[in-house]
Amino acid sequence: MLEKIDHIGIAVRSVEASSVLYRDVLGLAYEGTEVVESQGVKVAFFRLGEAKIELLEPLHEESPIARFLEKKGEGIHHIALGCDDIEAWRARMEEAGVRLLSEEPIDGAHGKLITFMHPADTGRVLLELTQRRQQP
Ligand SMILES: CC[C@H](C(=O)O)C(=O)SCCNC(=O)CCNC(=O)[C@H](O)C(C)(C)COP(=O)(O)OP(=O)(O)OC[C@H]1O[C@@H](n2cnc3c(N)ncnc32)[C@H](O)[C@@H]1OP(=O)(O)O
Numbered sequence: 039m040l041e042k043i044d045h046i047g048i049a050v051r052s053v054e055a056s057s058v059l060y061r062d063v064l065g066l067a068y069e070g071t072e073v074v075e076s077q078g079v080k081v082a083f084f085r086l087g088e089a090k091i092e093l094l095e096p097l098h099e100e101s102p103i104a105r106f107l108e109k110k111g112e113g114i115h116h117i118a119l120g121c122d123d124i125e126a127w128r129a130r131m132e133e134a135g136v137r138l139l140s141e142e143p144i145d146g147a148h149g150k151l152i153t154f155m156h157p158a159d160t161g162r163v164l165l166e167l168t169q170r171r172q173q174p
């Protein structure tokens with residue numbers, strides 16, 4: 039089943055600059071930054087209850103976040119839904135005619151498995167499925 043809204047992804051030009059609002063003004067619990075080369079991003083997480091805010095800064099011009107910033111500027115980028123079985127949810131979404139943006143689940147931040155779905159099939163909202171890796 040879907041468990042919660044895991045995080046809201048926000049595209050920013052500078053994680054440092056945007057952290058002032060979420061950490062210092064809003065007082066969200068800062069959980070540090072992480073570079074995820076495969077996605078061409080540096081991310082910072084801020085916890086609020088069960089959900090998090092994920093700030094995403096592009097590492098280079100080919101990053102999907104760089105393209106987003108170029109076309110739309112800073113703003114909400116995606117909604118990530120926490121699930122218990124990402125493979126089952128991938129199959130369910132495909133059955134519903136929603137295109138998946140990767141052949142397999144991919145490595146996300148915090149060692150999670152993630153999958154994105156094409157926004158054209160989800161009402162122009164980029165949705166991400168995220169699942170904790172099964173402990174060995
Ligand atoms: C570090 C991992 C972390 C985690 O949580 O663990 C992450 O969240 S990583 C986040 C960054 N990675 C990704 O976003 C990967 C998935 N994204 C993609 O594959 C692309 O960005 C894609 C396919 C969504 C868009 O690709 P691209 O920008 O090259 O295509 P277009 O600009 O032509 O856009 C096509 C169409 O989609 C609309 N669009 C693009 N981005 C978004 C968005 N974030 N939300 C909603 N809609 C979006 C764009 O407007 C175009 O639609 P159109 O009607 O033609 O305007």
Ligand SMILES: [Co+2]
Pocket residue numbers: 045047092116118166
């Ligand atoms: Co995300």
